[in-house]
Amino acid sequence: MFDLNERASGVLLHPTSLPGPHGNGDLGGEARRFADQLARAGQRWWQMLPVGPPGIGNSPYSARSAFAGSPLLIDLDALAGRGMLRELPAARFPRGRVDYPAAESFRAGILERAFESFARRRRPAAFDAFCDRAASWLPDFALFSAIKDAAGGAAWSEWEPGLRLREPASLRRARGELRDRIELHRFQQWIFDEQWRGLKRHCNGLGVGLIGDLPIFVALDSADVWAHRELFELDESGAPKVIAGVPPDFFSRTGQRWGNPHYRWAVLRRQGYRWWMDRFQAELSRFDAVRLDHFIGFWRTWHVPARAPTAERGRWVPGPRDDLFRKLLRKRGTLPLIVEDLGLVTPEVRALRDRLRLPGMKLLQFAFGSDLQAHEFRPHNYPRRAAAYTGTHDNDTIVGWFFDRGGRGSQRTAAQAETERRIALAYLGADDASEIHWKMIRLLFESVANLAVVPMQDLLGLGSEARMNLPGTVEGNWEWRLADGAFTPRVSDRLAEITELYERRPAKEARA
Numbered sequence: 001m002f003d004l005n006e007r008a009s010g011v012l013l014h015p016t017s018l019p020g021p022h023g024n025g026d027l028g029g030e031a032r033r034f035a036d037q038l039a040r041a042g043q044r045w046w047q048m049l050p051v052g053p054p055g056i057g058n059s060p061y062s063a064r065s066a067f068a069g070s071p072l073l074i075d076l077d078a079l080a081g082r083g084m085l086r087e088l089p090a091a092r093f094p095r096g097r098v099d100y101p102a103a104e105s106f107r108a109g110i111l112e113r114a115f116e117s118f119a120r121r122r123r124p125a126a127f128d129a130f131c132d133r134a135a136s137w138l139p140d141f142a143l144f145s146a147i148k149d150a151a152g153g154a155a156w157s158e159w160e161p162g163l164r165l166r167e168p169a170s171l172r173r174a175r176g177e178l179r180d181r182i183e184l185h186r187f188q189q190w191i192f193d194e195q196w197r198g199l200k201r202h203c204n205g206l207g208v209g210l211i212g213d214l215p216i217f218v219a220l221d222s223a224d225v226w227a228h229r230e231l232f233e234l235d236e237s238g239a240p241k242v243i244a245g246v247p248p249d250f251f252s253r254t255g256q257r258w259g260n261p262h263y264r265w266a267v268l269r270r271q272g273y274r275w276w277m278d279r280f281q282a283e284l285s286r287f288d289a290v291r292l293d294h295f296i297g298f299w300r301t302w303h304v305p306a307r308a309p310t311a312e313r314g315r316w317v318p319g320p321r322d323d324l325f326r327k328l329l330r331k332r333g334t335l336p337l338i339v340e341d342l343g344l345v346t347p348e349v350r351a352l353r354d355r356l357r358l359p360g361m362k363l364l365q366f367a368f369g370s371d372l373q374a375h376e377f378r379p380h381n382y383p384r385r386a387a388a389y390t391g392t393h394d395n396d397t398i399v400g401w402f403f404d405r406g407g408r409g410s411q412r413t414a415a416q417a418e419t420e421r422r423i424a425l426a427y428l429g430a431d432d433a434s435e436i437h438w439k440m441i442r443l444l445f446e447s448v449a450n451l452a453v454v455p456m457q458d459l460l461g462l463g464s465e466a467r468m469n470l471p472g473t474v475e476g477n478w479e480w481r482l483a484d485g486a487f488t489p490r491v492s493d494r495l496a497e498i499t500e501l502y503e504r505r506p507a508k509e510a511r512a
Contacts, residue, residue: 019482026072057475057478220240296343400467435461
């Protein structure tokens, strides 16, 4: 039903950024209303960030599991509707931002009450069926989460030796002592799965597909690393020998030190990439297409010494390259994937992308520099097999980027910022910067790229205050929320107009 080779468009908005009364957006009524608005505007795709339980810094790219869904996204009103809650307590949350500690505390208490109600009932067959489907990851995740709760949230590397090293006797003891907490986490994952499937059916029924995001790396403090230490470059105590990152680039002069452990690809290869096959299967059953974050890492990865203060000094180490994807192709037949091929992309990485016949990414904000690299991001140079964006979660908004003066606190010098403004206006054929966001969206939509995606912040013409993430920082990211009613009929109608004009509206017969 959904084909990345179809000429279409979509909107990027993470579910936590939706409006709603419970501290952050979730999978409830606002998510369905947003899907309805996308359909009315002729959009084929709703793109999201990773939907796992966020870890350090509240980052969805540092989730506590590569498989689990985030309890923060559970629709609490639906639990009340199923009789698991008598009433939802009122709570006050800050406007315009997600207060993660407050939202997590509020939601955790309510989910525990819902679980107590669930535990008093006869266990439904659907719960057991879900646990069977998730048997490759759920037992480890539920046990990991229960131990983490008992340890006051401490990282697994700080647990007592028996649990840290997964000694059988210690694990048996934990399963007995923490039986109720383990069942709570299994319950939460079942509820998430049921609600997700309901939302996906709703979206797909409108002709809207879901694009997910699969980070290549997983967090050190995750159930995956704790349960599969043999797959990661760790020492005997469980500490990483080397960590992931990138050398100096546009986003950081000293590189980015992400902190994720690296894979032992040789071990994975001997196992037939079983863990990765399970991961791809989970993502591609949850979404209609998936963006592969940091695609370059499948060709080569930047290994930074774990104790190094910056990512400037490291070394390139080969990744699995074609081998992993050949196995995935044999398993699935088709790969509905978008590859994030930005940054230090080599000809070998582009060749891998093209052998797999996967669309790469084109970023409009990168198109207006005076260097040669900028030319490949100018819309007249886009290939059809591409996913084009005004910006991503790591970029400033279009308005924030355009009016940024550069210099201190900016990623550009004042001269660079002025040059990019001048080139952008010349490229647009514009005399002024009025409604610069719509000018840029129109430019994106008229390109030949099969897929054009616009972050919600750019549709609304918001400034830097609405930026989702500033790479290299840990405070204040991932918190932006869409104001209630901000996606007005006027905005929707304007989006529908240019979608129709540039022939990105899906054919009626393609809708189910």
